[in-house]
Amino acid sequence: GAVVSQHPSRVICKSGTSVKIECRSLDFQATTMFWYRQFPKQSLMLMATSNEGSKATYEQGVEKDKFLINHASLTLSTLTVTSAHPEDSSFYICSARRGIRSLNTEAFFGQGTRLTVV
C-alpha cells in the first residue's frame, strides 16, 4: 500500500520555541494532505486541510498563525507549531489521499508525531 512518512516521531521542546513536523507521501503524489490532532483516548480531530500550492483550510477553532502549514510540493506538507506551550502537547497525525479525488479514495496516515512541550 501507499506510504506516508511523518518526521519526527517524537519531539520534546521548550515552551516558546517552534517545532516543524514533516509529512511526506513516499510513492504517490498528494495534492491534498490533512493534519489531525489526537489527545489520549480520544478520536482524531481534523485541524486543517493542506492544499499543494495554495493556502491551507483550517477548521473552526484552530489558529492559523499558531499552526503554520506549508504544502510546497506534491509530496511534502509541513506543520509548524509556533511559540509552543505545554497545552500544545499532543499526538499530531497527517494523512494523504492518493489518486483522483473521490469519496471512496483511501486515506493513508503517517506514523504520527508525539509532541511534548516542557
Added chain:
Amino acid sequence: KNQVEQSPQSLIILEGKNCTLQCNYTVSPFSNLRWYKQDTGRGPVSLTIMTFSENTKSNGRYTATLDADTKQSSLHITASQLSDSASYICVARAGGLIFGTGTRLQVFP
C-alpha cells in the same frame, strides 16, 4: 450533528478467541464506512472501506459488516493474536471523515 459511536470502549480477550466491535453512525450525506487499526503511538492503518451498497468486506482475519438501513457496522476479528492489541477506529465519510473514539482491544496470552 454527524456522529460516530463505538462500543465497547475497551475489550480484553484471550489469544485465539474471536471478538466483535460495534459502530453506530449518524452522518449525512453518507458515502462510506471505514475501519482502521491504530497501534499505540502510531498512525491509523486502513482495514476496510465499505460503501452503502456493500454488506460485508474481509481483510484476512478481519471481517466488517455494514447495515446502511440501521446505520450500524461491526468489525469481527477471528482467532485473535497478540498483535491484534490496538485501538480500532470506525470512520464514516460525509464529505469529510468523522472519527469514532475507538475500541481499545487487548489480547492476552
